[in-house]
Amino acid sequence: MQWFKNRKTMPKLILRFALVGWACAFGLGHFDATDALAQTPEQERLAVHLATLFRAGRAVISENQKLINDETKGDKGLTAEKVVGLAKENYKKATNKELRTDRGTLEGKLTQAMLESMKEVMDKAQGLINKPGVGFKGFLPATFGHRVAETFKKKVEDTASIKLTAPKSYVRNRANAPDTWEDQIIESKLKANDWTKNKAYAEMGEHKGKPAYRLLIPEYYGASCLDCHGEPKGEKDITGGKKEGGKLDEVGGAISVVIYTK
Template structure:
């Protein structure tokens, strides 16, 4: 994080903390959100890196059961962050939510073994976006309103109705993230009052990489392998965001 981003992060921390929420509490919530997003991203990347294997029509058992998948996730997370997702000085809440997220990934892999191992079928549709949505749904079943993750995007980029932004997310897309001077990859967060109590909300922008352009690049309007028209995006364009909601009593 450069000096400017560090200063902005500190400012956002102070602005996001309402009465009853200290800056230290807000910082802990922001760190918790970043950790959840980081693990989700690693899981999606493992799915992406294994697309050729998953879509191999000539091979049955892909050797990608939940145990093998979680081993790949752990290795990829260690390579990026220097330690495993459950290593380090985690709070009880961080450990519980991380374990729930890993369990959600295992459940998704277990429930999709028949599809992944189907012989004679090429493209399976088990892609990072689908994996991410299914994991987030499983995670929600385990932790309830304590924490929620969602991958969303500006309305003109949404392909699945479940990914549509709510009013708060749309406001950030049309506000902060649309500003030309908003620092790349900088999350926006604040605490908002809801019918469920005070919620810490965080939106972490994501951008198209080169591998995304197979489905989301050009030519614009051409139907991709998933059956959707391509957006005509370029690498580095805003693709969407990971939305995180954390509840504290």
């Protein structure tokens, strides 16, 4: 396709994610794309949809972190079905729309794959989550996000992928490390002094040698994040990992979505 060859000259699409309800860490991202929608491809709609659903699921883990870490309880009742149900509710809160899960459409197929990934990750985690007498279990929103993303990728590899990544200097789990494009956009755009907070970046580019629509949504360190990702750099946090030395409101991560266009 022409645009692929000419992608350097393609107008870049820049989206704005307005966030509501961030009182709670890892709350729901609310997307406001009125400016961008008029000239946007179908891929953008799908990518935004996937990011919103991914965040809706991760928010469930954040909202239930205290329960997950409760050493006095065995069975937490945080089953896969429950998490998927709450993720759907969060999605509806963020978008005012019901999820479309009909497999006849690409959106339905990707939605199903994402919900199934959440279910599988939660099913596998039941033993850990329900272990009595253990407080902190290392089951965090980022852990859930990473596992869901990996599972999802395997299911729809040829169509789409999603990833929770971070600025290179702040990566904890190497599997989340940014690729060349993600690193470049995080450093040159999302972290730029004049970049509007919560504005996402998107362009027609490539991924693994294939033409793709790519979307990168910044995420920021809030106060609660700094217990683990803050200062002093190198000090051990509750997970046993080393703190990154991050500061309040700094770009601490990004959600990267790929929708292949061929």
